[in-house]
Each structure stands twice: as C-alpha cells, then as structure tokens.
Amino acid sequence: MKRSQLRRGAAALFLAAALPLPLAATAVAAPAPPAVAAAPAVAATPAVAATATRLTLPAPTGPYAVGRDTLHLTDPRRRDPWVPAAGARELMVSLYYPAHRGTGGARAPYMTTEEARLLLEGDRLTGVVAPEVLAGTRTHARTGALPIGGRHPLVVLSPGFTLNRATLSLLAEELTSRGYVVALLDHAYESFGTTFPGGRTLTCVACRAVESAPESTARKLMAKVATGRAADIRFVLDTLTGRGDGASTDTGHGQGAPARRYAGLVDPRRIGVAGHSIGGNSAASAMAADRRIRAGVNMDGTFFAPVPPGGLDGRPFLLLGSLDGHAPAAEDTTWLRDWRRLDGWKRWLTVRDAGHFTFIDIPVLGAQLGVTDPTAPLPGKRSGEITRDYVGAFFDRHLRGLPEPVLEGPTPDNPEVLFQRP
Numbered sequence: 001m002k003r004s005q006l007r008r009g010a011a012a013l014f015l016a017a018a019l020p021l022p023l024a025a026t027a028v029a030a031p032a033p034p035a036v037a038a039a040p041a042v043a044a045t046p047a048v049a050a051t052a053t054r055l056t057l058p059a060p061t062g063p064y065a066v067g068r069d070t071l072h073l074t075d076p077r078r079r080d081p082w083v084p085a086a087g088a089r090e091l092m093v094s095l096y097y098p099a100h101r102g103t104g105g106a107r108a109p110y111m112t113t114e115e116a117r118l119l120l121e122g123d124r125l126t127g128v129v130a131p132e133v134l135a136g137t138r139t140h141a142r143t144g145a146l147p148i149g150g151r152h153p154l155v156v157l158s159p160g161f162t163l164n165r166a167t168l169s170l171l172a173e174e175l176t177s178r179g180y181v182v183a184l185l186d187h188a189y190e191s192f193g194t195t196f197p198g199g200r201t202l203t204c205v206a207c208r209a210v211e212s213a214p215e216s217t218a219r220k221l222m223a224k225v226a227t228g229r230a231a232d233i234r235f236v237l238d239t240l241t242g243r244g245d246g247a248s249t250d251t252g253h254g255q256g257a258p259a260r261r262y263a264g265l266v267d268p269r270r271i272g273v274a275g276h277s278i279g280g281n282s283a284a285s286a287m288a289a290d291r292r293i294r295a296g297v298n299m300d301g302t303f304f305a306p307v308p309p310g311g312l313d314g315r316p317f318l319l320l321g322s323l324d325g326h327a328p329a330a331e332d333t334t335w336l337r338d339w340r341r342l343d344g345w346k347r348w349l350t351v352r353d354a355g356h357f358t359f360i361d362i363p364v365l366g367a368q369l370g371v372t373d374p375t376a377p378l379p380g381k382r383s384g385e386i387t388r389d390y391v392g393a394f395f396d397r398h399l400r401g402l403p404e405p406v407l408e409g410p411t412p413d414n415p416e417v418l419f420q421r422p
Helices: 003-007 011-018 113-122 131-135 165-177 205-212 215-240 259-265 278-289 334-341 362-368 380-400
Strands: 065-079 088-099 152-158 181-187 194-196 200-202 247-249 266-276 293-299 317-322 346-351 417-419
Touching: 065 165, 065 215, 065 259, 088 165, 088 194, 088 215, 088 259, 113 131, 113 194, 113 200, 152 165, 152 215, 152 278, 152 380, 165 181, 165 266, 165 380, 181 215, 205 215, 215 259, 215 266, 215 278, 259 266, 266 278, 266 380, 278 293, 293 380, 317 334, 317 380, 334 346, 346 380, 362 380
Parallel strands: 152 181, 152 266, 266 293, 293 317, 317 346
Antiparallel strands: 065 088, 065 247, 088 181, 194 200, 346 417
16 A cells, blocks of 8 residues: 555645635645645636635535534543643544524534644645635534434544544534434544644644654554544543543533533434544444444545454444545455455445545535536535435434435436445
8 A cells, every 4th residue: 555545634635635726826836745645736716815705514404403512521541642641531522412493602613713724734735725714614503502302313423634523514514403413523633733622722743653654654553543533432422421431621612511411412322433534444443342333434544443354243334435545446455355344234335536535524615615626526515415415324224214215226316426346
C-alpha cells in the first residue's frame, strides 16, 4: 500500500479539493503537507470571495426538529495515548437529540473559528479561505431545545483522521431528524484542532507521530488510532446509558450538561456506530469489542485494525466507499479481506465519481462555492443525498426494523451506487 494511503484521513486531500481559491491566490497552488498525496486540481465557477459566502447544511428530511448539546467527557480509567502527561483521556461530544419544533434558542455553531483556522492551516490554506466562512456554516440544530420523550436508538459517529467532528454534521442532523440520538465525537490530539473547555484548543499530536514514522510503523499507529477510538466509543456508550464513571463537565459556553441527563433518551438495546475513514475502521473495532453495538458502517476507511477472523457475531455491517478507492480490485485490499470475515447481514456499496471525502460535509459545502473536483466529479448535492439515504436506510433497517428496499439492489434513482458481490 502506498504511503499516501496511510494519510487518506488527512484534511489536505479534502479541503484543497473542496474550497475555492480567491482570484488573488489562483496563480500558486497551496503545497501539500509532507508525505501526503497532492490534492486534485479544482475549478471554481464562478470564483467566490473568501469572506462573501454563507454556507448552509442541507435541511434534514425527518419529522423531528434537532436539538444539540456539547459535552466534555473525561475517562479516568485511561491516560491519553498520545500525550500521557495530559492525564485522563478527553473527548468532546456534540450530542444531538430529537426535539419539539419551535423550542430551543440559537442555532448551534458549526465549529469554532479557531478550529476552522487550524483545519485550514493544517491543509496549508491559511489566507486562502477565511476561517469565519467555514466556522459560520449554518446548521439546523438548536441549543436548549426540548427533547422528544421516550427511548431512541443511539448512533455514535467518529470522523476521519485530522478532521474535526463538525465534518459529519450533515449526517448527524439527518439521523436525529429521523428519531435517533447521535453522539458525534472529537478524540483528543487526533484532529488539526479541537476546542476544549478552559480556552484550550488541542492540536494533532497523533498526526505528527504518523507523519514522521516509517510506513510499517505508521500502519501500526493508524491501527492504534482505530482501537483507541473503539475504547472511546465504549466509554461514551457507558456514559450515555448511565453505566460509566467518567466526568462530564460544562463546555463553558452555556451548552454543556452532565451526560447522564440524556440516559433516559437512549434505548440501550438499539445502538449503532459509524465513521468516516479511520472512524469507519473504529466502528468495526468498537463492534468487535462491545456486543452492545448492533450495527456499524465504514465510510471509505482502510481497515488498519482488522475485523477479527471470527467476524462480528453475525451483526450487520455496511461498507460504503468510492469506486476507485474501494472496489474489490482496488489497491486497498483490506476491504476484500474483511468483507470475507463479516458474518452477518452485509453490503458493499461503491459510488461512481466519488472521492474519499464524498461522505462528509465538505463536498456539499464546496458545491455552494461553485467548486468542481475533476478527480471526484460527483456533485456535492448528490454526495450528501447518497450518504444520507444509504446510511440512514441501514440504521432504519437494523435499529428500527423498517423495510428499506434501497439496500436490496441497484435502483433507478441512484445510478451511481453499485452493489459489489465479490
């Protein structure tokens, strides 16, 4: 496997492909970080001033309004794997829940300006796109909204390596509007920038470790990321179902609350997990370690940490990826290996004209800026629709028991989606 594939979770490949260069910057391309594959060329039509656009997430399609809280969780049982001197492992969680329409306060922020600045800086795009543009993306979730009572299925989402959790906001809002509680995670020291309480913004120590390592060591470190995140996910499940002993603190912005207050909203018998890139690998690792998780999704992530040879005890799993990157004959052979190990309901779907970042927010936002990517020409709007429809259908079938014909084979409405049957 090429060394560049070890970095497929890096924002370098996605932001350069999705955010436009202002006219003053088009003469010189932003350099790629060391050992990261060069980003594909893009064309913006028309060119958009970096500070003149308001980005907006697509409206969720479900019947419920979306509430959101922000939680800071600390696991006293584990030291941080990247910075042991920092003490206990920390997570930031955007906690989404079905809410009554017409309740709540302001729209929840997409990310902080500092998080956006570091994401752009990590991709060598400082001065190309204003952090305020990305940070100011309009969401549909509202803070302080009144939750819908009853027990709801829970889905935990983990983002790609280097990426802030905000990049999975579209999927989080969509699932919540359908009746799910969604925990969207940021793992300390594994993104270009994540803001924690007390004015701390942690940067990507894990990225630097992977980037500086020989290829064989880098692969082991990526496996460490996946299994470490699996432990994070299990801790979040304990906390949100009222079983954990971790600390939960206010974020300092009026949005935080003890996580156990949401335990009454979660049905512990209906839990799923999904992720993009290394987050998708983490989903499988979490399932292997925790039988509470009934269903999982990997969105275009290499299995650095393999699925166990004995499978996942018959539980359903969805592989959703780009055709070029994750067809059965693609260079990443981990999908074919682990497909054969999956021992329950399973689907292997690949999407024509997709790229590694098709399954997150950025292509959708990039389309609003008039950006095209010749190497992944699937329109941004379709990128969001395919992710929403197929991941939503998977969890609706396996956590809610709803019939979902779209998962049974190709459909005329989705000609880009291919069902692989190796």
